[in-house]
Amino acid sequence: MELEKIKDLLVETAIEAGSFIRKEAEGFQSQAIEYKDVNNVVSYVDKEAEKRIVERLSQYVGVGFITEEETAETSDKDGYNWIIDPLDGTANFVHGVPHYSVSLAFAKGKEVLAGVVYHVPANEVYSAIKGGGAYKGDKKLQVSKAKVLGETLMATGFPYYRFEEMHRYIKILEELMQGTHGLRRFGSAALDLAFVAEGRYDGFFEYNLNSYDMAAGVLLVQEAGGVVTDFKGGDKYLFGGDVVAGGASHEALLQVIKKYW
Incomplete structure (x- = not known):
């Protein structure tokens, strides 16, 4: 599997899911909030976004899924997996705080090989492949050099x-x-x-x-x-x-x- 192509697929998939999330944010009502557990909120937006992501990534046969909303829990512990959070920051989303993301990764066992984080409200794409650097759009990223x-x-x-x-x-x-x-x-x-x-x-x-x-x-x-x-x-x-x-x-x-x- 060519990691550059996988990264491109993850970017396209994240942006498509983000477009759906952004549209739903315009008319989201608090009555649509659900609870997975105490203080752990979810909504139909999380679930539908994940279904769309899984459907798009299912074109790669033999790759398992680790998903937050469990729409496709078929992971292979030591094999290849898509690791999916369709809406990271759900509490922000349901309260109208514009800080949430789509997080998608491709991994073999515990080694992440490609990853994309899409900041939905800001329309910013962060991406990386193993050994290929990290980017925000076309800008290469560098961590802080502050030591103290x-x-x-x-x-x-x-x-x-x-x-x-x-x-x-x-x-x-x-x-x-x-x-x-x-x-x-x-x-x-x-x-x-x-x-x-x-x-x-x-x-x-x-x-x-x-x-x-x-x-x-x-x-x-x-x-x-x-x-x-x-x-x-x-x-x-x-x-x-x-x-x-x-x-x-x-x-x-x-x-x-x-x-x-």
């Missing part, structure tokens, strides 16, 4: 379950609030990672994530020259649930996390 935490702007996400871990997480937030230019929580992990790849954020960390939240984004960071690990500094982030991504300040950020995790 006191010169950085960090991003994170707040969990909506597993609150038993909150006391440790708050300790991390407390130290970073006092030791950086600030913390941001915008509500789309895929976009947070894309912003790290672009150098807008110096780093990003979060726990309770799924592979479809981060697959495309971690490849963007890596191909932009950044580092991605789990909270222990290992490589179990994609299916392990926690991730630390950053530029030159990654190690400093990781050391703060390790104090409390």
Whole structure:
């Protein structure tokens, strides 16, 4: 499989799904909100967008699917998979906050080979292939070179379950609030990672994530020259649930996390 062609397919698919999402956003009503679990919202827009994505990507026979809304859960743990989040930032979407994305990736086992994050409201496409660099449109991306935490702007996400871990997480937030230019929580992990790849954020960390939240984004960071690990500094982030991504300040950020995790 030629990765450049796969990337192009992912870009086209993400833009098509994003066009549908953008149209639905114009008349979306709060009555259409559904709940998968406590605080975990979903809508017909997520589900329909995912169906359209799966239908488009099904042309590649022998590739499994890892999907958020489980419209096509046929993954092969060690084989090739499409990893799909049709609408990352659903809470933002349903409340009319213009910060959400389509995140699509192609992976073999835990190695992401191609990824696309489409910032729907801004009509911005972030893409990468393994060994080919990361791009926003035609612009090549480079992570931040800031090493000292006191010169950085960090991003994170707040969990909506597993609150038993909150006391440790708050300790991390407390130290970073006092030791950086600030913390941001915008509500789309895929976009947070894309912003790290672009150098807008110096780093990003979060726990309770799924592979479809981060697959495309971690490849963007890596191909932009950044580092991605789990909270222990290992490589179990994609299916392990926690991730630390950053530029030159990654190690400093990781050391703060390790104090409390």
